[in-house]
Amino acid sequence: MIGIQLVGIVIGLGAIHLTHLYYKRFYFSKKELFFWAGLWLLFIAAVLFPKSVLPVSGYLGLTRPMDFIMIAAFVVLFSLAFHNYVLGRKQAIDLEKIVREIALRDTDLQ
Secondary structure, three states: OOHHHHHHHHHHHHHHHHHHHHHHOOOOOHHHHHHHHHHHHHHHHHHHOHHHHHHHHHHOOOOOHHHHHHHHHHHHHHHHHHHHHHHHHHHHHHHHHHHHHHHHHHHHHO
16 A cells, blocks of 8 residues: 555544534534545545546546546535535625624614
């Protein structure tokens, strides 16, 4: 086993452990637990068996499996970053509505 594979496995197992802890602390729903655990298991499988992504990378015209893994990782990261941005904007809009309502309510009382 190559050293980088060992590092990848440790990172994947650590992430599964953190996912489980967040589920136990009620930060994740059961659906989110299964999604993230499944994603980390796929990560570990790709680290353990890098040739398993050869058919997909060959179909996409990529010569090395690592190219496919890196592209997939960037797609996932950008998707999560966009989703995080949208949620942050939604919370900011909701917070602004609440602050306006409280401010208007306070001026009506005086």
